Amino acid sequence: MKILLFGATGMVGQGVLRECLLDPDVSLVQTIGRTPTGVQNSKLREVIHKDLWNYGSIEANLSGFDACFFCLGTTSSGMNEADYTRVTYDLTLAAAQTLSRLNPQMTFVYVSGEGADSSEKGRTMWARVRGKTENALLRLPFKAAYVFRPGFIQPLNGVRSKTPSYRILYSLSKPLMPILSFVFPKMITTTARLGRAMLAVAKNGAEKKILRTPDFDKLAED
Numbered sequence: 001m002k003i004l005l006f007g008a009t010g011m012v013g014q015g016v017l018r019e020c021l022l023d024p025d026v027s028l029v030q031t032i033g034r035t036p037t038g039v040q041n042s043k044l045r046e047v048i049h050k051d052l053w054n055y056g057s058i059e060a061n062l063s064g065f066d067a068c069f070f071c072l073g074t075t076s077s078g079m080n081e082a083d084y085t086r087v088t089y090d091l092t093l094a095a096a097q098t099l100s101r102l103n104p105q106m107t108f109v110y111v112s113g114e115g116a117d118s119s120e121k122g123r124t125m126w127a128r129v130r131g132k133t134e135n136a137l138l139r140l141p142f143k144a145a146y147v148f149r150p151g152f153i154q155p156l157n158g159v160r161s162k163t164p165s166y167r168i169l170y171s172l173s174k175p176l177m178p179i180l181s182f183v184f185p186k187m188i189t190t191t192a193r194l195g196r197a198m199l200a201v202a203k204n205g206a207e208k209k210i211l212r213t214p215d216f217d218k219l220a221e222d
Contacts (some may be wrong), residue, residue, distance in 0.1 A: 001202065002028040002064060004094060004106075006052075007071030008037045012111055012150075014159040015191025016069050016198055017044075020219045023199055030065070032058075033094075052091050055098045067202035068099055075124035084096045084126060089133045095211040107144045110137050111194075113129040114212065136210055146201050147210045154190045189213045196220035 003020055008031040017043050020029045021041050030045045037046060052072070055062065070092060076084045092110065095130035099106060116130035116187055134147045197211070197219035208215065 001066045002027050003030070003202070004062070004065045004068040004099070005029055005031045005071065006033065006068070007111075008033055008039075009161055010071060011075070011155055012073075012191060013069075013071035013154065013156070014073055015153075015155065016195040018157060018159070018193060019195030019199060020069075025203065026199070030061070031156060032062075036148050039131055051096045059098065059102065062099060062152065063102045065099075065106055067109065067198075068096075068103075069198050069202075070108065070110045073111060074111075074162065076129075081129065083127050085129050085132075086130050088126075089136070092133050093136055096137055096140055098188055100142050104141060105143045107146070107205075108137065108140070108142045109146050109148060109201055110134065111150065111200050112168055113146045114149045116147075116149055118210075134210070145209070146206060148198070148216065149210060149212050150194060150195070150216065151187055151213050152188045153186060153194060156190050156192050159191045160187065178218040189216050 003026055005013060005017060005020065008017045017029060017031070017037065017039065019024050021043050026043060028045060029043055030047060032047050034048065034050050034052070039170055047058060072091065074087055096108060099108065112130050115127050117124065117126055117127035118135060120128050120130045120132045120135065120141055120205065122128055122183055138145050138147065193216050197216040200219040206215070206219070
């Protein structure tokens, strides 16, 4: 299986990349991003691409993939709706529309967030934009497309967030994770489980198009 990975230097993407490289069914992982991952592996191929809204110059590198794991995302903190739409909806659809044309047999997996608003009409700006992005992706002519809506994600195996405030949060919460996981089992997953769940969906599909934390954990264990 050949996988295209966006967002490999972010916290989620780091975890997904690790699981892909460990999976014997994966022969190639190609990352697309502005900066190198710093990972060395015979299965890994990196394409450095600065303009994530335009892919014309690298289309030759984007064909022949079985799945795409789209892990790019940013917080809406300090952003207005127009700016957040540009870096969430516009950026994601620029990549997805190109890939659906070049790889119609591809399975596309998009990492969104718990609370995304499929109606696109709620009061919360980030949730509306995420919901709009999800809806647009699910309409594209891929072989299959899935939306992952994680809640709290615990980084494992040396994975670190690039956001300083998040790193502090994860560090402070680490001793409490066994308790939090017991109290909120439907809201907490790990980077490893998320990566394994994406691989499971790419290989075997899933009954639902929008999946949440309990779904990830079940897929990761099967």
